[in-house]
Amino acid sequence: MKYIRRSTDRGVVDFGWLQSKHSFSFGNYYDPKHMGISALRVINDDMVMPGQGFGTHGHRDMEIISYVTEGALKHEDSEGNKHIVPAGDVQRMSAGSGVMHSEYNASTTEPVKFFQIWIQPNKMGVKPGYEQKAIPQNGPLTPLVTPTGENGTLAMNQNARMSRLVLSEAEGFTLASNENIAYLHIVKGALEVNGDTFAEGDAFAIDPAQALNIQATADLEALWFELPAMQ
Template identity: 55%
Template sequence: MLYLRRADERGKANFGWLDSRHSFSFGSYYDPKHMGISVLRVINDDTVAPGAGFDTHGHRDMEIISYVLEGAIEHKDSMGNRFVVPAGEVQRMTAGTGVTHSEFNHSQSEALKFLQIWIIPNQRDLAPGYEQKAIVQSGSLTPLVTPDGRDGSLTVHQNASIHRLQLKAGETLSLNPERGVGYLHLIEGGVAVNDGQLSAGDGLGVMEESLDLTAAESGVTALWFDLPRGAE
């Protein structure tokens, strides 16, 4: 095992309109022991109050992925994109040479919950870009983001992939990081992993090691990151 991150040990930020849990150092939360894993730099578990959101701000040289769990994001950016991203859909924005955007809760009555994920790209100064898509689960492990957009996934400028993992109660699965480093982030439910247990919000990273999973009675939904051993 390379890395274990428990949900209740994550960094916290609460601004009233935003309640966020940071798996890795972000914003005012800094811990040199939690700076990301491989090219995975950020996983923020965000809950945004009705009608609230992130005002226009800028990014560059980062692949920014949003996975909406509940509600919908209202997205606007300097590329001219204006979209609503509902629950279950995945969004990827390449910041590249520079982009500004805003992200708001589309609802005036219901909370928005989503995961904000940052991956370091394999090139600097890329042309800014945008994708979003609803991806239907197919089997236990379904690609959401890949370098080549295979099987209908979104693309990312990095030798890395993100899969959605779904198992019913008692189902088993073995995960092997093809690129050398793997990171499992649980969204819902619980799972037995090798000699341990993981619950919602927990994360587990490995290097050159397989994970043998058995879903708990509640089943499990998670994201599986397959990452390169070194920055690429």
């Protein structure tokens, strides 16, 4: 394995209204050993309290993906998009030449949990864009975001892919990186690979042209990123 990131070693933020675990350096958390993998710059495991959220703020030249696991997000942006993003939906916003947006918990009674993911684009200054979709699982590994939006996926401005891996307990699967660097982040459940056990919040990267045989040791959901070998 190229890189292992344990859940317990992540940066922890608690602002009361926001509780977050940062896989990579972000905001007030900085560790030069954990700056991202290839074009993948941010994976924040966020929980936002009822009625709270991120007020209007700006971004540019970043592909920002939200993957909601519990509750719902309320999104508004300067391009006129106003949406509710429920659990199970995937949201992709291309900040491009510049966009202002806000993300709030859509509920006043229940927290929302979601992954905030940033991927550095390969095209700068593009027109901002927004997509949101519920993509049903189709086999163990289902693409969610791809460079071209193929086969009903969302599209992003980078030669990268984000897929959802779902396995039942004791089910095996071979992860292959092909010509890419690849990174697996466990959303829930656990797996075993090469005698090592990885559980919720754990992650690892593998080199190009590497294959790993994994086995779920509990019902598993994970995000699988295929990333440019050079960035």
